[in-house]
Amino acid sequence: MDSLREREDHQELNIGIDGNLNIDNLVDDKVKFNFDIEKDSNGTVLGREEQLGDKDMAPMAGNSIHRSSSRPQLDLSGAAIQGNFEEKDPTILLPNQSDDISHLALDIGGSLIKLVYFSRHENHPFNDRRRKIIKARLGIINFNRRSFPILGGRLHFVKFETSKINECLDFIYSKQLHRGGMDSRSWQSEGPNTENTVIKATGGGAYKFADLFKERLGISIEKEDEMNCLVSGANFLLKAIRHEAFTHMEGRKEFVQIDSNDLFPYLLVNIGSGVSIIKVDGDGVFERVSGTNVGGGTYWGLGKLLTKCKSFDELLELSQRGDNRTIDMLVGDIYGGMDYSKIGLSASTIASSFGKTISENKEIEDYRPEDISLSLLRMISYNIGQISYLNALRFGLKRIFFGGFFIRGHAYTMDTISFAVHFWSKGQAQAMFLRHEGFLGALGAFLSYEKHGLDDLMVHQFVERFPMGAPYIGGNVHGPPLGDLNEKISWMEKFVLKGTEITAPVPMLPPGTTGLGGFEVPSSKGDSLRPDASKLNVGVLHLVPSLEVFPLLADPKIYEPNTIDLSDHGELEYWFTVLSEHMSDLVDKAVASEGGTDDAKRRGDAFARAFSAHLARLMEEPAAYGKLGLANLLELREECLREFHFHDAYRSIKQRENEASLAVLPDLLMELDGMNEESRLLTLIEGVLAANIFDWGSRACVDLYHKGTIIEIYRMSRDKMQRPWRVDDFDIFKERMFGSAEKKPHKYKRALLFVDNSGADVVLGMLPLARELLRRGTEVVLVANSLPALNDVTAMELPEIVAEAAKHCDILRGAAEAGGLLVDAMINIQDSPRESSLSVPLMVVENGCGSPCIDLRQVSSELAAAAKDADLVVLEGMGRALHTNFNAKFKCDALKLAMVKNQRLAAKLINGNIYDCVCRFEPAS
Numbered sequence: 044m045d046s047l048r049e050r051e052d053h054q055e056l057n058i059g060i061d062g063n064l065n066i067d068n069l070v071d072d073k074v075k076f077n078f079d080i081e082k083d084s085n086g087t088v089l090g091r092e093e094q095l096g097d098k099d100m101a102p103m104a105g106n107s108i109h110r111s112s113s114r115p116q117l118d119l120s121g122a123a124i125q126g127n128f129e130e131k132d133p134t135i136l137l138p139n140q141s142d143d144i145s146h147l148a149l150d151i152g153g154s155l156i157k158l159v160y161f162s163r164h165e166n167h168p169f170n171d172r173r174r175k176i177i178k179a180r181l182g183i184i185n186f187n188r189r190s191f192p193i194l195g196g197r198l199h200f201v202k203f204e205t206s207k208i209n210e211c212l213d214f215i216y217s218k219q220l221h222r223g224g225m226d227s228r229s230w231q232s233e234g235p236n237t238e239n240t241v242i243k244a245t246g247g248g249a250y251k252f253a254d255l256f257k258e259r260l261g262i263s264i265e266k267e268d269e270m271n272c273l274v275s276g277a278n279f280l281l282k283a284i285r286h287e288a289f290t291h292m293e294g295r296k297e298f299v300q301i302d303s304n305d306l307f308p309y310l311l312v313n314i315g316s317g318v319s320i321i322k323v324d325g326d327g328v329f330e331r332v333s334g335t336n337v338g339g340g341t342y343w344g345l346g347k348l349l350t351k352c353k354s355f356d357e358l359l360e361l362s363q364r365g366d367n368r369t370i371d372m373l374v375g376d377i378y379g380g381m382d383y384s385k386i387g388l389s390a391s392t393i394a395s396s397f398g399k400t401i402s403e404n405k406e407i408e409d410y411r412p413e414d415i416s417l418s419l420l421r422m423i424s425y426n427i428g429q430i431s432y433l434n435a436l437r438f439g440l441k442r443i444f445f446g447g448f449f450i451r452g453h454a455y456t457m458d459t460i461s462f463a464v465h466f467w468s469k470g471q472a473q474a475m476f477l478r479h480e481g482f483l484g485a486l487g488a489f490l491s492y493e494k495h496g497l498d499d500l501m502v503h504q505f506v507e508r509f510p511m512g513a514p515y516i517g518g519n520v521h522g523p524p525l526g527d528l529n530e531k532i533s534w535m536e537k538f539v540l541k542g543t544e545i546t547a548p549v550p551m552l553p554p555g556t557t558g559l560g561g562f563e564v565p566s567s568k569g570d571s572l573r574p575d576a577s578k579l580n581v582g583v584l585h586l587v588p589s590l591e592v593f594p595l596l597a598d599p600k601i602y603e604p605n606t607i608d609l610s611d612h613g614e615l616e617y618w619f620t621v622l623s624e625h626m627s628d629l630v631d632k633a634v635a636s637e638g639g640t641d642d643a644k645r646r647g648d649a650f651a652r653a654f655s656a657h658l659a660r661l662m663e664e665p666a667a668y669g670k671l672g673l674a675n676l677l678e679l680r681e682e683c684l685r686e687f688h689f690h691d692a693y694r695s696i697k698q699r700e701n702e703a704s705l706a707v708l709p710d711l712l713m714e715l716d717g718m719n720e721e722s723r724l725l726t727l728i729e730g731v732l733a734a735n736i737f738d739w740g741s742r743a744c745v746d747l748y749h750k751g752t753i754i755e756i757y758r759m760s761r762d763k764m765q766r767p768w769r770v771d772d773f774d775i776f777k778e779r780m781f782g783s784a785e786k787k788p789h790k791y792k793r794a795l796l797f798v799d800n801s802g803a804d805v806v807l808g809m810l811p812l813a814r815e816l817l818r819r820g821t822e823v824v825l826v827a828n829s830l831p832a833l834n835d836v837t838a839m840e841l842p843e844i845v846a847e848a849a850k851h852c853d854i855l856r857g858a859a860e861a862g863g864l865l866v867d868a869m870i871n872i873q874d875s876p877r878e879s880s881l882s883v884p885l886m887v888v889e890n891g892c893g894s895p896c897i898d899l900r901q902v903s904s905e906l907a908a909a910a911k912d913a914d915l916v917v918l919e920g921m922g923r924a925l926h927t928n929f930n931a932k933f934k935c936d937a938l939k940l941a942m943v944k945n946q947r948l949a950a951k952l953i954n955g956n957i958y959d960c961v962c963r964f965e966p967a968s
């Protein structure tokens with residue numbers, strides 16, 4: 044079979060096929076891999092199990108024929124041009140390529156093994172033809188200017204206890220990570236050879252277990268320097284991940300925005316079994332300035348001896364219920380309950396860790412394990428905090444980043460370290476923590492593969508997501524992501540049976556306060572911290588190399604997409620309730636969209652459980668997945684739906700509404716054409732606002748839809764349009780368009796219209812507005828979602844809607860032809876991109892997201908390209924113009940249009956009522 048073909052050893056990335064094809068020419072959208080589907084001799088697609096056979100356990104290495112080298116390479120064997128050879132950028136199939144980026148790296152520490160692996164994104168369906176037209180139209184030569192291709196993919200983070208190394212080996216084997224691809228389907232069941240495969244690893248275990256890896260998996264370990272890896276991992280995270288670093292004081296977590304140009308120097312304290320203290324001055328420029336042998340291993344080791352705990356997590360969990368005053372000697376114990384205020388020590392300050400046990404005539408059994416664990420934790424955390432501070436002082440450093448698995452996202456540990464740093468530095472130095480704290484070394488090892496291509500990635504190109512399974516790593520579930528859909532569903536079912544209590548929302552405790560020398564009662568522990576909380580910290584990092592910052596943002600550095608701050612507990616609770624109440628309706632729609640089968644019902648059920656679990660988790664710790672805004676919650680819902688293979692829950696509703704609206708469009712256009720320019724503009728804006736009422740994400744609107752037909756509701760909404768609207772800048776916009784006694788009329792060159800919902804919203808609202816702009820000589824770019832979200836129209840669906848509308852309107856037809864939106868015109872446009880029509884073009888671009896909101900730091904390359912010549916941005920709808928971007932400032936004129944379909948938001952944002960409207964016009968800033 045094809046996929047049995049050997050890979051070439053030592054094949055460099057830039058070796059060409061027959062000397063002509065240089066890999067530099069392969070950009071992401073031109074390389075196609077076909078390893079997703081394996082067929083048997085009858086052409087039947089094999090299931091995962093059939094392909095894997097009984098291979099989930101790693102066998103002893105045997106004879107095999109597959110070879111690969113340590114370098115991440117493209118396997119060019121069997122490469123062939125697909126399709127038309129005459130095409131300028133033909134697709135090249137690499138049938139034997141499994142993944143073009145290095146895929147697995149390890150950090151094998153004394154206590155834990157950390158794994159980082161990369162998996163390629165599944166191809167998501169996109170309109171290739173539309174993309175080609177847009178590329179030609181916008182003059183995009185190359186979406187990706189790298190010297191070699193980076194495909195989108197995911198970085199996964201998994202850990203195992205070193206003492207259970209066999210579980211780790213089984214995991215690697217079951218996912219076939221040692222073979223150059225995470226998807227076993229690309230390999231034959233006969234057991235390909237891994238003889239020459241080399242996997243990068245760091246940590247002492249890279250030496251200690253090298254033979255075991257060879258024996259069990261047939262792979263060699265290439266050792267990478269541990270300090271080097273820690274530093275490059277930390278630098279990478281601090282530069283590439285937006286919400287990576289945070290402070291943690293008195294139970295309050297706050298993300299710190301790190302300016303990658305102002306990162307160095309800093310102190311990196313890695314708390315593993317032991318502690319390394321490293322002064323970092325740049326990429327690859329560092330010095331290990333100190334360390335201590337009292338670290339995570341000490342806590343665990345002593346804790347194990349003293350409490351009989353079986354695991355680190357159990358020990359940490361015990362500390363949650365501990366009271367260290369029964370064990371530690373406090374200042375007050377020495378001073379008869381008084382403070383030693385002369386030297387600034389309160390009575391509650393620990394004078395001597397474990398000191399109280401000297402004078403008491405007790406045996407170990409007489410102390411509570413909980414108290415012992417807490418005393419130990421405080422002793423070690425304070426000590427590390429103090430040594431770190433002294434080193435920061437020694438080198439004049441203000442920022443200390445703490446990493447390593449000792450911390451485990453444990454609030455109390457972080458508070459204790461922060462307190463120590465704050466206390467000793469008198470507030471001059473700041474302790475910061477990293478969300479991927481435990482994976483610095485493994486990430487560094489991953490980055491040490493040559494040509495991994497991740498060096499110059501920007502912050503916005505990594506998007507953190509939480510596919511199901513990711514939040515529940517640990518124990519027997521090694522998580523992210525659970526292999527296939529079935530696994531995910533059954534895991535959700537099992538999870539709910541076992542742990543229903545954690546799916547229920549848990550109220551968050553208000554942060555406690557502590558006095559000087561505080562922590563008499565740990566402020567961050569208590570009933571609200573679930574035992575598994577420490578495992579729920581990092582998700583899968585999605586690498587989307589084609590995302591860019593929207594070029595028209597006035598100042599991307601201060602841009603904040605979210606309008607509503609969910610760190611306000613009242614807000615979080617409200618939106619949590621809204622989303623929970625919407626759940627059953629959404630599940631019904633999702634299940635119906637998949638034919639209402641038993642399988643769809645089971646998936647619907649699993650989705651509801653998964654999303655509820657995420658919500659519960661976020662209620663408990665809003666910053667668990669990074670800084671939380673309403674847009675993230677709404678996106679999480681869409682992501683969860685996709686996880687359970689609901690790709691378009693509102694498909695039929697959208698279709699129905701499109702058809703009904705297209706049927707009345709000709710009448711509307713006729714009515715508009717009978718008006719003078721000024722009344723027409725007003726009617727058009729009114730039309731956009733009125734049609735925005737068709738929003739299946741709003742509870743109030745959905746209730747309304749039971750009361751009439753689409754057209755009745757649209758009419759009712761239009762009839763209620765009374766000016767002044769709650770935010771009403773229409774006159775300023777009108778003056779900008781038509782001029783006044785003092786000002787000349789303005790003709791926009793190119794307008795970007797961020798469209799929202801299907802049906803009336805786009806057909807009767809935004810398309811007529813687009814038509815008016817086209818009529819006035821403005822190029823129009825309709826910007827729509829890349830993936831479905833609620834009833835939002837997508838960039839895939841829009842060309843068809845425009846084509847339908849164009850049947851009734853010459854302006855739209857001419858512009859759509861010029862923009863390549865009409866099928867016949869698409870063929871012409873490839874030959875002569877610019878001159879095919881006299882009309883200004885109407886184009887469609889995708890925005891790069893699949894959510895009702897938009898974060899303009901992460902838009903598609905085609906939108907970024909379209910923005911180049913644009914001088915007007917129109918944002919439409921509640922998600923795009925209110926929940927997000929209400930306060931966004933642009934380099935060009937901006938018009939924000941929305942109907943507010945939620946009472947609380949109306950009251951909060953515009954001091955108004957549900958169904959009030961916003962027409963905000965902001966000249967270029």
Ligand SMILES: CC(C)(COP(=O)(O)O)[C@@H](O)C(=O)NCCC(=O)O
Pocket residue numbers: 621677735737738739740741742743799800833895919920921922923926944945946
């Ligand atoms: C999800 C939405 C932002 C979509 O609104 P749109 O952008 O389509 O105008 C909106 O429906 C919403 O905020 N819904 C939740 C609140 C509610 O049910 O009232």
Ligand SMILES: [Mn+2]
Pocket residue numbers: 738799800833834835895920922
């Ligand atoms: Mn919408």
